[in-house]
Amino acid sequence: MDERNRRAVLIGAFGTIAVFALLxxxxxxxxxxxxxxxxxxxxxxxxxxxxxxxxxxxxLMLRTILATLGVDVPLEKTFFVYAGAVFANSVTPFGQAGGEPVAALIISNVSESRYETGLAGIATVDVLNVVPSLSLVFVGVGYYATTAAVGERLETAVGSALALSVGVVLLVVLVWRSRETLVECLPASVAPRIARLGLGRFDPATLEADLADRLSRFFENLERISTDRRRLATAIGLSLAGWLFQAAALLTAFAALGYSVPLSVLVFVVPLANLAGATPLPGGLGGIEAAFVALLVPTTGIEAAAVTAAVLVFRGAVYWMPVVIGGVSVSVFGVRELR
Structure with missing residues (x-):
């Protein structure tokens, strides 16, 4: 691990400890x-x-997207491949944004596909997860507003979700419309810098051609995914199912402590709180827990200590368990080579 990465890990770890201590x-x-x-x-x-x-x-959502790209991951292995991707997202800063390159490398090595194919697959999964999460937020908050007053914290959280979603959409549209320019210009700008750092295996000209080829195939893969409507619909349905399973898990965590919480509240709190995963903490650890507590205390009326305990049980299930499973999976699969 180089000095820059070591510093980022230490800052993230201290940040997580500080957030938990304050909480x-x-x-x-x-x-x-x-x-x-x-x-x-x-x-x-x-x-x-x-x-x-x-x-x-x-x-299964990831397997569906990869199937669109002609990549066949055995059903029994899919679970552990995605767990490895979740592990990568959970131990790097900025959540999905930080873990996607590592997750793509895992997919590439396990499925024997090219790196840019794995990157297109995991990036599509992360983007598609936004669609049902926003639907749950707006439907859930709309229903909640008919039964109780919407507080300032919830208004701020919903506004942040809307702003972030609009930003993501605009960025995706901008990148897609500029894809030809990016393929032409980005490798020429990046290749010499990589060569100077000693990270490339080739001379700058060869490296530039390789990067341009990979970037071009990345956009071609995204285009293939966007044209398969049936698999896209299936993927979105699986994404929605995943969000609902998370909400049910949080509902059960509260029940374990003797509290009854409306599922209608949890279906919008879960995706809203996960926005804190965009913080520069490992997988949003600490920030997401604090966001859950900040949202659940006013919307459920349960005391903060009990809410925090329920959130810790829930996060043990959706954060720490996948980290353990994914860490073992990555170790067993072995991630050594960029294809």
């Missing part, structure tokens, strides 16, 4: 611990089982 001081660490110790073990196990269902749904 526990604010809500009371002793009360959180008491709530955790009172949890029903059978319902905690069910929370983890529902998280596995979420992971399975999104792994």
């Amino acid at each position: 526990f001081v604010a809500v009371g660490a002793d009360r959180v611990l008491d709530s955790l110790l009172s949890a029903d073990p059978s319902l905690v196990v069910l929370t983890f089982a529902l998280a596995l269902c979420w992971l399975a749904a999104w792994s």
Whole structure:
């Protein structure tokens, strides 16, 4: 690990520790611990089982997208491939944005496909996940507004979701419309810098041609995905199922502590809180937990310590379990070579 990466990891780790420390001081660490110790073990196990269902749904989503590109990943291996991708997203800053290059390398090596194919696949999965999440946010918040007053925190969160989504859409449109220019100009700009850093295996001219070829195939892969409407619809349906499994897992985590929470609240809180994954923390760790607490306390009326305990059970299922499974998967598959 070079000095720059080591510094980024240390900053992310200290940032996560600082966020958790502030959270526990604010809500009371002793009360959180008491709530955790009172949890029903059978319902905690069910929370983890529902998280596995979420992971399975999104792994099938990735398999569907890769099938569009002619990449066949065996069904029994798909789950572990996606878990490896989640692992990459969970241990790098900025969530999906930081983990996508590593996730693409995992997919490339396991499926014996080219790197740009894996990158197109995982990038499409991450972008498509935005579609049902926004639908759940606006439908859920709309329903909530008919039963209770929408507080300032929720208004801010929804506004942030809308602004981020618009920004993502505009960026995607800009990149797509400029794809020919990018293929022509970007490799010429990047290749000499890579060569000077000693990261390339070829001379600048050869490296430039290789980058241009890979970038061109990346955009061709995206075009192939966009034209297969049936598989796109299937992928979006699997994405929606995954979000609903996450909401059900959080519902069960609250039930494990003896609380009943409306599912209609959780279906919009889960995608909203995950926006904190865009923070420069490893997989948003710490920031996402704080966002959940900030959103759930005013919308459920449950005390902050109990909410924090439920969120910790839930995040153990949707963050730490995939990190363990994905870390083992990456180690077993072995990620050594860029194809």
